Amino acid sequence: MEAVQLRTPLSFQEVLDTGFVELEDQQAGMVVDTARYELLVTQARLFGGLFLLDPDQALPLDAAAAPRFLGSSLDPDDQVGPDGESLIYGLNTCPFARDGLYSFEHGTSGGGILITATEPNEQQLAQVAPRTRNAIAYARLKEQILSESTVLRCDVMDGNYIVTERRCSYEEFKAHVVDMAEQVKAAGLQLGTEEDLDFKLCNVALPGAIEAQLRGAQLQMACLVAQAAIASLVLAAASLLLWPP
Numbered sequence: 123m124e125a126v127q128l129r130t131p132l133s134f135q136e137v138l139d140t141g142f143v144e145l146e147d148q149q150a151g152m153v154v155d156t157a158r159y160e161l162l163v164t165q166a167r168l169f170g171g172l173f174l175l176d177p178d179q180a181l182p183l184d185a186a187a188a189p190r191f192l193g194s195s196l197d198p199d200d201q202v203g204p205d206g207e208s209l210i211y212g213l214n215t216c217p218f219a220r221d222g223l224y225s226f227e228h229g230t231s232g233g234g235i236l237i238t239a240t241e242p243n244e245q246q247l248a249q250v251a252p253r254t255r256n257a258i259a260y261a262r263l264k265e266q267i268l269s270e271s272t273v274l275r276c277d278v279m280d281g282n283y284i285v286t287e288r289r290c291s292y293e294e295f296k297a298h299v300v301d302m303a304e305q306v307k308a309a310g311l312q313l314g315t316e317e318d319l320d321f322k323l324c325n326v327a328l329p330g331a332i333e334a335q336l337r338g339a340q341l342q343m344a345c346l347v348a349q350a351a352i353a354s355l356v357l358a359a360a361s362l363l364l365w366p367p
Contacts, residue, residue, distance in 0.1 A: 153362065159307035163300065169198070169204050170299030171292060181256035187217040191257060196264055196292065198230045213264070218257060226261065228268045239266040268292050 170260055173196045194211040195201065203210050213219060213229040225232030227239075235242060239262060247255045267273055272289035278299035279285045290298060 156311065163303045163307055166300045166303035169294035170303075172204070172210075174210065175260055175265065177243070177260075181259065182253050183257055184253045187253075187257060190215060190217050190314070191260065192268070196228075196268055198226075198228065216257075218254070224258065224261070227265055237261045237265060239269040276285055 144312055165237060175192055175194050177192075180192060181187075190211045194213075194216065197210075199212045199214045201212065202208070202209050211228040214231045216226070216229075218224045218234075219226060219232040222232060223234045224237050224327050225234055226237050237258060241262075242258060244255075247258060250258070271291045274290050274292060274295040276288050276290035276294055277285050278288055
């Protein structure tokens, strides 16, 4: 957290936890929308680790590089976005990686100088053009998120709805998002077999809480780069486009 200067804590867990509690207290009689829960889990698997480079005040980049760099993800390869239309560039198609000048430690192609969470540092880049240094600063931030073991939160809730904060890595976070979606699905379907419950909560409130927070979880990670310039990585961790029933 401190390493990447998170401006706001990950908060979708709190909404999810509240949804579980409220789910126990509702009453009524609708039919649980099973497909909605399946979509929730599918979207969590596809986009639960989707982070986009979207700084509040972008550092100057080469005109040819900016379109492929800004809005890019932490994944090695390009992918279609949650809207089903937009193309999100990955680490391997970052301009300087594609040109073979540099490569990401977590990428799967490219050559040249290896970019890690800490290198090449400012001293090593002293003779590099400023716009290229800015791009490498963003690249190091990406590698920092991919490398740090406690950069994100994977909070755990027990049977008494007591939430324990737990720090986790990027890979653990992706698995955590899927696990939470699976728990939401299981809880909703289980309640669908019980009487005297408000299934509107199952079909709308609980999935909606996850949708609003994970789509609205565009948590902006502000990080200090290059002489106090601020960059931010926006979490689009599973923009769950679940339509209302």
